[in-house]
Amino acid sequence: MNVMMKVKQQAELSHLIARDWWQGGLLALLIFAVFASAFGVVYSSHVKRHLSAEYESLLQQQDKLDNQWRNAKLEISALASHARIERIAKAQLDMSQVEPDYQVVVVQ
DSSP states (O other): OHHHHHHHHHHHHHHHHHHHHHHHHHHHHHHHHHHHHHHHHHHHHHHHHHHHHHHHHHHHHHHHHHHHHHHHHHHHHHHTOHHHHHHHHHHHHOOOOOOGGGOOOOOO
């Protein structure tokens, strides 16, 4: 009977050790999960701040480029206006508009 009691005590002891390991391991796993989650939150916040700053910088650059494009369009339209071309033709090239008597219409 003494041997049976010893075997039963050893079984209970091994069961108790296994249960202790399981609970301790679960606690360690939960602690690790909490720290991993906290690290994930900190890292994602850092990435979000970095991306937000980059986004703002790109928006400012887009506004600057839009202004340059608008100014370039205005300058092109001013340079290509008929009045300016006619004025330059008269002043620099000594050209004038052909009078109707000297105009020739060519028809194919």
